[in-house]
Amino acid sequence: MMRRRTTLLTxxxxxxxxxxxxxxxxxxVSAGGGDKALDGQTVTVAGVWSGxxxxxxxxxLDAFTEKTGAKTQFVSTGDNVSTVVGSKIEGGNAxxxxxxxxxxxxxxxxxxxxLKPLSPAAQKTITADYAPVWKKYGSxxxxxxxxxxxxxxKSTVWYSxxxxxxxxxxxxxxxxELLKAGHTVSDSGLAAFAVAGQDGWTLTDWFENIYLSxxxxxxxxxxxxxxxxxSDPSVVEALTTLGKLFKDKxxxxxxxxxxxxxxxxxxxEKVFGPKAEAGMVYEGDFVAGVAHDxxxxxxxxxxxxxxxxxxxxxxxxVVSGGDAAVVLKDAKNAKAGMKLLEYLATPxxxxxxxxxxxxxxxxxxxxxxxxxxxxxRATAKSLVDAGDTVRFDMSDQAPAAxxxxxxxxxxxxxxxxxxxxxxxxATAAKLEAAAxxxxxx
Numbered sequence: 001m002m003r004r005r006t007t008l009l010t011x012x013x014x015x016x017x018x019x020x021x022x023x024x025x026x027x028x029v030s031a032g033g034g035d036k037a038l039d040g041q042t043v044t045v046a047g048v049w050s051g052x053x054x055x056x057x058x059x060x061l062d063a064f065t066e067k068t069g070a071k072t073q074f075v076s077t078g079d080n081v082s083t084v085v086g087s088k089i090e091g092g093n094a095x096x097x098x099x100x101x102x103x104x105x106x107x108x109x110x111x112x113x114x115l116k117p118l119s120p121a122a123q124k125t126i127t128a129d130y131a132p133v134w135k136k137y138g139s140x141x142x143x144x145x146x147x148x149x150x151x152x153x154k155s156t157v158w159y160s161x162x163x164x165x166x167x168x169x170x171x172x173x174x175x176x177e178l179l180k181a182g183h184t185v186s187d188s189g190l191a192a193f194a195v196a197g198q199d200g201w202t203l204t205d206w207f208e209n210i211y212l213s214x215x216x217x218x219x220x221x222x223x224x225x226x227x228x229x230x231s232d233p234s235v236v237e238a239l240t241t242l243g244k245l246f247k248d249k250x251x252x253x254x255x256x257x258x259x260x261x262x263x264x265x266x267x268x269e270k271v272f273g274p275k276a277e278a279g280m281v282y283e284g285d286f287v288a289g290v291a292h293d294x295x296x297x298x299x300x301x302x303x304x305x306x307x308x309x310x311x312x313x314x315x316x317x318v319v320s321g322g323d324a325a326v327v328l329k330d331a332k333n334a335k336a337g338m339k340l341l342e343y344l345a346t347p348x349x350x351x352x353x354x355x356x357x358x359x360x361x362x363x364x365x366x367x368x369x370x371x372x373x374x375x376x377r378a379t380a381k382s383l384v385d386a387g388d389t390v391r392f393d394m395s396d397q398a399p400a401a402x403x404x405x406x407x408x409x410x411x412x413x414x415x416x417x418x419x420x421x422x423x424x425x426a427t428a429a430k431l432e433a434a435a436x437x438x439x440x441x
Contacts, residue, residue, distance in 0.1 A: 038068040041071070042070065043333055044072075044096045045099065046097070046099070047081075048077055048079060049074075056353050056356040056357070057353065060352045061340075064343050079406065080405070082108060082109070096331040096332070096336065097331075102395075102396040102397075103396050104400055105400055114329055115328065117144060117145060118338070119341070121342050122338070122342045125342070125346065130363060134148040138324055145326050147325045147326075147344055148324050149325050153284055154284040154320060154321055156282075156305040156307065158268075159271070159280045159303075159304060160303065161301070163279035164185070167187070167188035171306030172309050177309065178309050182248075182250075183250060186251060190279045192279055193251055194259075194262065196263055198266075199263050200411025203417075204410055204411065205319065205395075206242055207238060207242055208394045209311075211234070212318075212391055213310050214314050225397075226398075226436075229436075235428045239428060243417070253270050253278040260418060264290075268287055269290075285360070286358075288303060300375050319394075320392055321393045354371050354376075354380075355371075364384035366380070395411075403438075408434075416430075
């Protein structure tokens with residue numbers, strides 16, 4: 001199963017990501033000194049990963065076992081992490097470590113008193129080797145609970161170079177140019193976009209990129225914290241902009257109805273599968289993983305990307321995601337779990353998955369040579385070299401009831417908007433009603 005915030009294979013070139021700023025130096029923290037200090041102990045880790053991601057993360061866990069003697073057990077939760085983990089805690093069977101894919105869920109866990117603050121050793125490493133933004137998103141009320149082990153870049157539009165050559169178009173620099181290029185691609189015989197409307201999270205990502213560029217980072221932050229209402233004119237404007245694409249049947253493969261029946265892997269298949277139906281698919285760097293692993297496309301040759309273009313007079317957006325490791329307070333083996341987090345904070349741990357592929361680390365101490373190809377290497381370099389102005393995925397910052405649950409909240413309301421984008425103001429009002437309830441709860 002493909003999950004909502006994955007980074008299967010980073011196929012980006014030297015795109016300037018506003019993720020990660022330089023911080024003061026610091027050495028890696030040992031997970032146990034290699035002295036098998038945790039022999040006989042088992043660390044249970046829960047997370048959303050499955051398939052190749054789970055296999056690659058298991059390699060990291062196996063390296064931890066080799067180093068410390070602790071055994072590990074991974075439990076895949078599916079997308080509803082908060083529900084699964086909550087039920088395990090209530091049943092007295094809490095995992096030791098949870099890989100949390102949403103800031104909102106991390107905050108929810110912390111406010112319920114479920115999390116242990118990170119150890120001084122882990123905090124020291126994060127402060128030294130990670131950009132301030134990652135520490136900010138791992139903290140609640142000034143206490144650091146989460147270590148961002150894996151990052152995603154969610155402002156990339158993937159396209160078929162063959163389709164662009166056939167249509168005679170080049171990667172656009174603005175949203176208006178994007179729609180214009182889409183019509184040209186459509187005129188040449190393919191639909192412009194494959195849209196994964198069956199997965200509501202992809203629609204939130206469309207909205208967030210448009211909103212960040214059009215409304216700016218300050219309003220983005222305010223809306224993410226629900227200090228700005230979803231009925232605000234800036235939201236209506238962003239929905240109107242998004243609606244231009246949604247209502248144009250020439251631009252969406254199969255029109256709105258088919259888009260609502262297309263999941264994320266299916267949207268990638270429509271562009272890079274054996275029978276191409278569209279020239280472009282918007283989603284994060286993880287699109288490359290599906291294009292390469294499932295359809296054998298050479299990244300950079302058969303499948304390429306351009307940055308999500310600027311909207312109106314704004315700047316090009318950079319939206320990020322990531323998976324944070326946290327330790328549960330009620331865990332039976334929280335001490336060994338914290339040792340795992342100290343290990344995950346090191347470049348040594350990140351290097352294991354970097355070699356396997358499908359991974360970006362926010363850790364600036366990770367040697368770029370550990371990545372398996374030049375494309376990923378260039379992206380990773382920009383990840384740690386660029387400024388600290390990235391904005392974390394907005395729906396991931398929201399309470400799960402609003403921004404992270406299938407069939408409800410923002411996911412469902414944006415699916416309804418894709419079905420009928422004729423009244424952005426009414427959609428904004430419904431979003432506000434759902435957000436007000438979720439943030440109040």
